Amino acid sequence: MTPRHKDTKRTQIMTETRQLLMDAAIQEFAQYGYENANINRISTSAGFAKGTIYNYFPSKRALMLALIEETAQLHLDFIAERVRREQDAGRRMERFFEAGFDFVATYLTQGRVMINSLYGPDPEFRQVMYQAYLPMFELVGRDIIGLGISQGTFRPVDPTTTAGLLMNIYLGIASQTDDTGKTWQSADQVADFVLNGLRKPATSV
Amino acid sequence: MTPRHKDTKRTQIMTETRQLLMDAAIQEFAQYGYENANINRISTSAGFAKGTIYNYFPSKRALMLALIEETAQLHLDFIAERVRREQDAGRRMERFFEAGFDFVATYLTQGRVMINSLYGPDPEFRQVMYQAYLPMFELVGRDIIGLGISQGTFRPVDPTTTAGLLMNIYLGIASQTDDTGKTWQSADQVADFVLNGLRKPATSV
Amino acid sequence: MTPRHKDTKRTQIMTETRQLLMDAAIQEFAQYGYENANINRISTSAGFAKGTIYNYFPSKRALMLALIEETAQLHLDFIAERVRREQDAGRRMERFFEAGFDFVATYLTQGRVMINSLYGPDPEFRQVMYQAYLPMFELVGRDIIGLGISQGTFRPVDPTTTAGLLMNIYLGIASQTDDTGKTWQSADQVADFVLNGLRKPATSV
Amino acid sequence: MTPRHKDTKRTQIMTETRQLLMDAAIQEFAQYGYENANINRISTSAGFAKGTIYNYFPSKRALMLALIEETAQLHLDFIAERVRREQDAGRRMERFFEAGFDFVATYLTQGRVMINSLYGPDPEFRQVMYQAYLPMFELVGRDIIGLGISQGTFRPVDPTTTAGLLMNIYLGIASQTDDTGKTWQSADQVADFVLNGLRKPATSV
DNA sequence: TATGAATGAGAGTTCATTCAT
DNA sequence: AATGAATGAACTCTCATTCAT
Numbered sequence: 001m002t003p004r005h006k007d008t009k010r011t012q013i014m015t016e017t018r019q020l021l022m023d024a025a026i027q028e029f030a031q032y033g034y035e036n037a038n039i040n041r042i043s044t045s046a047g048f049a050k051g052t053i054y055n056y057f058p059s060k061r062a063l064m065l066a067l068i069e070e071t072a073q074l075h076l077d078f079i080a081e082r083v084r085r086e087q088d089a090g091r092r093m094e095r096f097f098e099a100g101f102d103f104v105a106t107y108l109t110q111g112r113v114m115i116n117s118l119y120g121p122d123p124e125f126r127q128v129m130y131q132a133y134l135p136m137f138e139l140v141g142r143d144i145i146g147l148g149i150s151q152g153t154f155r156p157v158d159p160t161t162t163a164g165l166l167m168n169i170y171l172g173i174a175s176q177t178d179d180t181g182k183t184w185q186s187a188d189q190v191a192d193f194v195l196n197g198l199r200k201p202a203t204s205v
Numbered sequence: 206m207t208p209r210h211k212d213t214k215r216t217q218i219m220t221e222t223r224q225l226l227m228d229a230a231i232q233e234f235a236q237y238g239y240e241n242a243n244i245n246r247i248s249t250s251a252g253f254a255k256g257t258i259y260n261y262f263p264s265k266r267a268l269m270l271a272l273i274e275e276t277a278q279l280h281l282d283f284i285a286e287r288v289r290r291e292q293d294a295g296r297r298m299e300r301f302f303e304a305g306f307d308f309v310a311t312y313l314t315q316g317r318v319m320i321n322s323l324y325g326p327d328p329e330f331r332q333v334m335y336q337a338y339l340p341m342f343e344l345v346g347r348d349i350i351g352l353g354i355s356q357g358t359f360r361p362v363d364p365t366t367t368a369g370l371l372m373n374i375y376l377g378i379a380s381q382t383d384d385t386g387k388t389w390q391s392a393d394q395v396a397d398f399v400l401n402g403l404r405k406p407a408t409s410v
Numbered sequence: 411m412t413p414r415h416k417d418t419k420r421t422q423i424m425t426e427t428r429q430l431l432m433d434a435a436i437q438e439f440a441q442y443g444y445e446n447a448n449i450n451r452i453s454t455s456a457g458f459a460k461g462t463i464y465n466y467f468p469s470k471r472a473l474m475l476a477l478i479e480e481t482a483q484l485h486l487d488f489i490a491e492r493v494r495r496e497q498d499a500g501r502r503m504e505r506f507f508e509a510g511f512d513f514v515a516t517y518l519t520q521g522r523v524m525i526n527s528l529y530g531p532d533p534e535f536r537q538v539m540y541q542a543y544l545p546m547f548e549l550v551g552r553d554i555i556g557l558g559i560s561q562g563t564f565r566p567v568d569p570t571t572t573a574g575l576l577m578n579i580y581l582g583i584a585s586q587t588d589d590t591g592k593t594w595q596s597a598d599q600v601a602d603f604v605l606n607g608l609r610k611p612a613t614s615v
Numbered sequence: 616m617t618p619r620h621k622d623t624k625r626t627q628i629m630t631e632t633r634q635l636l637m638d639a640a641i642q643e644f645a646q647y648g649y650e651n652a653n654i655n656r657i658s659t660s661a662g663f664a665k666g667t668i669y670n671y672f673p674s675k676r677a678l679m680l681a682l683i684e685e686t687a688q689l690h691l692d693f694i695a696e697r698v699r700r701e702q703d704a705g706r707r708m709e710r711f712f713e714a715g716f717d718f719v720a721t722y723l724t725q726g727r728v729m730i731n732s733l734y735g736p737d738p739e740f741r742q743v744m745y746q747a748y749l750p751m752f753e754l755v756g757r758d759i760i761g762l763g764i765s766q767g768t769f770r771p772v773d774p775t776t777t778a779g780l781l782m783n784i785y786l787g788i789a790s791q792t793d794d795t796g797k798t799w800q801s802a803d804q805v806a807d808f809v810l811n812g813l814r815k816p817a818t819s820v
Numbered sequence: 821t822a823t824g825a826a827t828g829a830g831a832g833t834t835c836a837t838t839c840a841t
Numbered sequence: 842a843a844t845g846a847a848t849g850a851a852c853t854c855t856c857a858t859t860c861a862t
Contacts (some may be wrong), residue, residue, distance in 0.1 A: 014821085033326025039857060049823045050313030051859085060857065112326070119324030119380050121238025121317070165295045165378070165398060172377025173370070174322050183368050194369060197402035214841085219845075244832065254848045256834080265832065419862090423825075425653035443736025445650030449853065458826045464854065504811070522736070529734030529790050531648025532728070533711050574799045575788070575808060577763020594779045597706060627842080654836060655845095664844045666838085675836065828857080833852080 018056050020046045022070070025063055030109035033116060034064055034125070040143050066115055067130055071110045072132030080139055089148030091194055096144060097170065097187035104174045105181035115175040133167070140166050144196070154198045166194065223261050225251045227275070230268055235314035238321055239330070266389045267382060270333055273322055276334055277337030283308050283345055294353030298400055302375065302392035309379045310386035338372070345371050350403075352391040359403045371399065428466050430456045432480070434506045435473055441520035443526055444474055444535070475538055477525055482542030486615055488513050499558030503605055506554060507580065507597035514584045515591030525585040543577070550576050557609075564608045576604065633671050637685070640678055644722035648731055649679055649740070680743055683732055687723045688746030693718050695754055704763030705810055711759060712785065712802035712809075719789045720796035730790040749784070755781050760786065760813070771811045774820045 022044035028037045039060045043053035055064035082099040086092045104111035117125040118133075136169030141163030173190060177183050229251035233242045244265045245255035262268035287304040291297045309316035322330040346368030353359030378395060382388050434456035438447045447471045454465035467473035494501045501565040514521035527535040551573030558564030581595050583600060639661035643652045653677045656666035672678040697714040701707045719726035732740040733748075756778030763769030788805060792798050 017821090030326075031235045033236070034238070036326070050825095051823055054858075055825065089837085115324055116326050119320055121235075121321050140826080141300070142363075152382065161390060162398075165395065165849090168377040168381060168390075169370075169374050172373040175375065175377075184375075185366060189366065190370065193367075193402045201406060215845075222846080243830090253846095255832095256849060257847055259833070259835095260846065263833095420824075427825080428665075440736075441649070445648070446736070448851090461828060461855080462826055464856095465825065468854095470853070524830095525734055528737050529730055531645075531651070531731050556728045569802060571804065572808075575805065576788040578791065578800075582783035582790075585787075586783060595776055595783075599776060600633050600780065601807075603777075605811045611816060625842085632842090653834090665846095667842080669837075670842060752855055823860105823862080825859105825861095827857100829855105829860100831855085832853095834852085835850100836848100838846105839844105840846095841844080 011158045014056075017048070017052075021048070021053050021056055021063075021066060025067055026071075026113060029064065029067065029116075030112040032059075034120070034122070036054055039063070050149065061124075064117075064125065067113065068125065069132055070129050071107075071114055072129070072136075073108070075105070075114065076133075076136050076139070079136065083139065083143065087154055089144055089151050090145065090195055090199070092144045093198075094187070094191040096140065096166075099196075100170050100174060101183050101187045103182070104177055108177075108181045109175065111166045111177075111181070115171070118171065130145065137167055138165055153200060155200050157198065162198075169194065211387070219261075222251075222257070224267075226253070226258050226261055227272060229317060230272055231276075231314045234269065234272065235317040239265075239325070239327065244268070260302065261344075266329075269322075269330065270362060272318065273330065273333050274337055276312075276319055277334070279312070279315070280319070281338075281341050281344070282307055284341065288344065288348065293314075294349055294356050294358055294401055295404070297349045298403075299396040301345065301371075302396045302399075306388050306392045307373050309382055309388070311387045313382075315380075316379065316386070320376070323376065324380065342368055342372055353403065360405050360407065361402065367403075374381070374399065421472070424466075427456075427462070431463050431466055431473075432477060432496070432532065435477055436481075436519045436523060439474065439477065439526070440506070440522040444470075444532065446531070448484065449473070471534075474527075477523065478535065478538050479542055481517075481524055482539070482546075482609070484517070484520070485513055486543075486546050486549070489546065493549065493553065499554055499561050499563055500605055500609070502554045502557065503608075504601040506550065506576075507601045507604075509595050510580050510584060511597045514587055514593070518587075518591045519588075521584065521591070528581065529585065533601065547573055547577055556596070563610065565610050572608075579604065629671075632661075632663070632667070636663070636668055636671055637682060640682055641686075641724045641728060644682065644731075645727040649675075649735070649737065653676070670777075676728060676739075679732075679740065682728065683740065683743050683749055683783075686722075686729055687744070687751075688724070689725070690718055690729065691751050691754070693721075694751065698744065698754065698758065701776065704759055704766050704768055705814070707759045707762065708810055708813075709802070709806040711781075712806045715785050716798050716802045719792055720797070722798045723792075726789065726792075726796070730786070734790065745779065752778055752782055763813065768815060770815055772813065777813075784809065 021042065024042045025037075026043045028045070032038070037060070039053060041052040042063075043050050046053075048126070053063070057066060079096065079099045083095045086095050100193050118129045120126065139161040145154060145157065145159045145162050145166075149156055149159070169190065173183050173185055219402050226247065227264045229247045230242075233247045233250070233271070235310070237243070242265070244258060247268075248255045248258035251258075260266070260270060284301065284304045288297050289357050319334070323334045346364040350359060350362065350364045350367050350371070354361055374395065378390055431452065434452045435447075438452045438455070442448070447470070450460035453460045456463075463473070467476060469492050489506060489509045489510060492506045492582075493502050496505050524539070528539045530536070551569040555564060555567065555569045555572050555576075559566055559569070579600065583595055636657065639657045640652075643657045643660070647653070652675070653667060655665040657678075658665050661668075668678070672681060694711060694714045697712045698707050701710050729744070733744045735741065756774040760769060760772065760774045760777050760781070763770055764774070784805065788798050788800055
């Protein structure tokens with residue numbers, strides 16, 4: 001009966017509703033792509049009436065943008081947490097690809113939507129994707145490549161350029177999965193290949 | 206009474222019209238993406254009435270598929286011709302990325318459409334892209350990697366897997382260009398990086 | 411919190427709107443025929459925007475089928491009710507044609523649409539018409555002809571074949587009306603003619 | 616080389632072409648109905664280019680009207696010739712239904728088109744059908760019913776009204792055939808039924 | 821807050837018809 | 842006389858969005 005209590009409860013319900021809508025939206029966008037996704041269907045398949053989703057997102061586009069932002073954050077957290085457990089740059093590189101491929105296998109629909117946005121024709125979605133993935137880009141450049149150089153195990157490459165290269169490799173491969181989310185190349189293979197190109201040759205006596 | 210002449214003329218007109226429509230279609234698809242492309246606009250911007258395009262392509266989808274097929278062929282020819290000029294596998298790798306990045310810079314719109322199709326949400330387009338790019342995949346696997354292994358300059362990697370990796374790297378990077386078609390990494394950088402991972406270490410005595 | 415009330419109101423609105431659309435549809439189909447009927451015009455002439463009709467019927471064809479089903483039911487009820495008031499088979503026959511011709515005069519547009527569907531080129535419409543008119547067919551075969559035979563006033567004809575014949579006569583004549591719905595032959599004339607063919611000749615001593 | 620010869624030859628070719636087009640048109644109209652018939656398809660399935668048909672018929676509608684006229688004539692000739700072989704009115708009635716049902720079985724497509732036109736929604740087609748069938752209407756009224764009355768075997772019914780009734784019966788039944796053109800009731804059955812209603816009762820002594 | 825009836829701009833597609841060759 | 846490329850009006854259907862309840 002207290003306003004505070006009611007507010008809290010209402011807030012909680014709204015948060016839950018919002019999450020249900022986002023969950024349904026991811027499914028819909030993954031299955032049909034943004035243009036063919038049906039916002040009414042999203043709302044109803046989440047268990048609400050058609051109009052309800054407009055109480056949470058002002059437009060289909062805004063819904064998509066919110067989805068991109070939140071998924072990028074999830075993606076980053078998922079990878080960064082696993083990468084930073086390791087101290088060695090080489091190991092971190094391995095963890096990067098492991099966690100990265102693991103993400104697209106675990107979050108199949110989310111991954112699909114992110115890839116569509118990143119490589120799709122919509123400039124705004126691409127732009128938002130770039131922004132959203134800057135932290136991951138920095139993670140690779142600073143906490144893996146930069147670290148490896150300072151640890152003396154990587155050749156002195158340009159961290160920024162190489163980070164871009166690695167991100168492209170990661171996303172390019174991650175975008176081509178089978179129906180179960182499995183990539184064509186294993187994380188180990190890719191990490192090996194990449195480390196081969198990055199590691200200093202063993203100095204001969 | 207001059208059927209040969211008439212046929213030739215008719216054929217020529219149809220070929221020209223078809224090409225004009227394809228040109229307009231590429232522009233439209235590149236700018237708006239498949240779903241937001243307007244087939245009427247394609248026909249009129251090619252200089253015809255909106256119905257005309259249906260004399261050449263039975264549907265918007267068929268137009269897109271024709272575009273994919275023809276562009277893939279152009280893409281393959283463009284790259285294969287330049288790669289095969291070289292005899293050394295390492296040089297071929299360099300040419301592959303050079304020609305590849307050159308293609309997306311030269312054929313900006315075509316490249317855009319192909320990337321959208323390859324990474325987009327439409328299963329048929331993705332499927333057709335795979336099929337259309339099989340020859341390029343084989344080019345990389347046999348005429349570059351396989352050659353390098355047999356020439357003794359590349360480590361004995363699995364050609365198929367590695368070809369997939371390289372194609373992913375190529376397409377991943379090629380998909381991220383600025384407005385002029387320039388990639389973030391230069392062909393040389395990428396080729397260097399890749400060759401670093403592929404080349405046999407110099408054997409010390 | 412008053413779902414009952416809200417539901418009832420909603421339901422009522424939908425029922426009314428649906429009926430308005432059906433009414434407009436009958437007019438349109440009767441005037442132009444199915445193929446030339448304009449579904450947008452139906453919706454707007456019913457007082458709604460063109461898209462509204464698609465909230466009630468998934469397609470033009472589905473609208474037509476709904477119309478056929480409901481009109482066939484109306485038609486059957488109209489005739490059966492009047493026929494069954496009589497106990498004598500001969501009187502029932504008279505009532506059948508009276509009510510039948512009355513129906514097409516009273517429901518001019520509905521009749522027109524039904525006739526078009528029954529004799530038109532669309533196989534599905536014809537098929538649905540057959541199904542929809544089976545009950546009327548049975549009414550004639552069992553409750554008129556069969557009754558007359560068991561009452562001893564009709565010759566022992568095959569009820570099914572003769573019912574088909576009578577339905578064909580009824581529909582054939584009913585399909586040819588002037589603008590006011592009047593048939594070329596009166597119900598009495600037709601009933602007389604038919605009964606002449608059905609009645610047992612008076613047995614001479 | 617003489618103009619006359621050339622003209623004759625040309626006329627003959629045109630007549631043949633016209634007939635080929637009419638044949639194809641009947642098939643098309645029977646299969647799809649007038650509105651869904653494709654005039655281009657008619658021309659090409661007759662072995663000509665799209666435009667050719669417009670050298671013979673000024674419009675799709677004119678083609679249909681020509682078809683109706685010619686088919687009605689064929690229909691009339693087919694029936695009248697057989698009816699007039701008989702001298703007795705009762706036998707003529709039997710021949711009428713025999714020939715009538717035979718016609719729709721022999722000329723399946725033509726029959727279909729005529730029925731569609733007669734019962735369809737297009738007022739012009741219906742009007743033309745009425746006009747075209749007046750001679751058959753008169754055949755029934757004068758050469759069958761009128762004859763029977765004057766021969767003393769038919770009751771003194773009104774020839775015009777009864778002719779309308781019989782035409783409706785004939786067309787109603789003829790319009791409902793299976794795929795092979797067979798009607799649900801046999802000509803004998805129908806003729807029997809009709810004659811039962813028309814014949815004078817045998818006068819008792 | 822949730823609802824869902826109503827809206828209407830917009831798209832793909834068809835095809836009768838024209839006309840230059 | 843025959844051709845067939847081009848035309849463009851017209852139509853069905855979709856669905857993001859609004860808003861009164």
